Amino acid sequence: MIAALALILLFQLGGEATAQALALPLPGPVLGMIALVAGLALSPRLRATVTPVADGILAHLSLLFVPAGVGLVAQLDVIRSAGPALLLALVVSSLAAIAVGALTFTLVARLTGSAPE
Amino acid sequence: MTDAALIWSYLSRDPLVWLAATLAAYWIGDRLSLAAGRKPWANPVLIAVLLLAVLLVGTGTPYRAYFEGAQFVHFLLGPATVSLAVPLWRNAPLLKRAALPVIAALLAGSVTAIVVALAVAAAFGVDDVLLATVAAKSATAPVAIGVAERMGGEPTLAAVLVLMTGLIGALVATPLLNALRITDWRARGLSIGVAAHGLGTARAFQVNPTAGTFAGLGMGLNAILTALIAPWLLRLFL
Known part of the structure; x- marks a missing residue:
């Protein structure tokens, strides 16, 4: 568990350092994630160590949204003035993105002959 | 016996209160979501956020003070991304x-x-x-x-x-x-x-x-x- 946590934090740290050093547009943890995908593909030992702890963290992913979500109370002014416009933007874009994404997938799957699982 | 208001004024400056409140609120949200048969509108995050927002506004706690405690949970978003x-x-x-x-x-x-x-x-x-x-x-x-x-x-x-x-x-x-x-x-x-x-x-x-x-x-x-x-x-x- 400690080894896995240390490794996950080291991948994040490596990602942050790389993002800063090279002034990349990607956030550090995303770079850490990409590096860890490569690591998992290459090393069975890394896989065995990191997988259970990573699954444990992800099993409670929604808990991690709570502190930021409570930030709502610090943004009441913005929400009062721009709230309806932002909410409409979120609803319309979510509907459009899900519809376009799913229809594109179905269309391209049919064209390339990729059968559903 | 110490006045409850005095205990509160001491505790509310401690990160422990808001860390505990964050986990407790999520726990309540999760139980309620389970009781509602995991319907999408009974989202544990939404319930927890609303409970905590009411608590913060009710106790006059600024978000910054809340975040002192909640940051330990928030920090895990980075490792979760990895x-x-x-x-x-x-x-x-x-x-x-x-x-x-x-x-x-x-x-x-x-x-x-x-x-x-x-x-x-x-x-x-x-x-x-x-x-x-x-x-x-x-x-x-x-x-x-x-x-x-x-x-x-x-x-x-x-x-x-x-x-x-x-x-x-x-x-x-x-x-x-x-x-x-x-x-x-x-x-x-x-x-x-x-x-x-x-x-x-x-x-x-x-x-x-x-x-x-x-x-x-x-x-x-x-x-x-x-x-x-x-x-x-x-x-x-x-």
Whole structure:
């Protein structure tokens, strides 16, 4: 568990350092994630160590949204003035993105002959 | 015996109170969600956020003081993003089997989410800071917050918008996809993972395991894609 946590934090740290050093547009943890995908593909030992702890963290992913979500109370002014416009933007874009994404997938799957699982 | 108000004034300055309150509120939210049969509107995050918001406003606690305690939970978003590597690696064979539909749907869904959100917000005359905040809302929270910060947005509001997007996605996906007569679980899962990140993925797993797996793939890939294209698409609206 400690080894896995240390490794996950080291991948994040490596990602942050790389993002800063090279002034990349990607956030550090995303770079850490990409590096860890490569690591998992290459090393069975890394896989065995990191997988259970990573699954444990992800099993409670929604808990991690709570502190930021409570930030709502610090943004009441913005929400009062721009709230309806932002909410409409979120609803319309979510509907459009899900519809376009799913229809594109179905269309391209049919064209390339990729059968559903 | 010490006055309860005195004990409170001591404790409320301690990070412990708000860390404990965050976990307790989520625990309550999770129990209520279970009692409601995991319906998408009975979301544990939404319940926890509302409980804590009422508590903060009721006790006159500023968000900054709350965050002193809650930051320990918030910090884990970074390691959680790195941990997404595990489901992404696990789902790599799926990506290989359906590479073209996945990549096409990822690009189409991600660009649609960003451009439509920006276009609607811009049509209402929302200012540049809010446009930068709304652009990355379909990506998972740590990515959206990081991207918003980099583009001159408001990180706290970005987190709220990400949460709202996830809830909206989880609520509308099933009725919308049924109305469109999409029966391929891969298409249903991937599109919701791209549009509504972790909350959408959690919802997809409740409906069907294949949908959940593809949602996880969509969320992971969109975290990378949004970070790359959101700054570029934002420039079209500034």
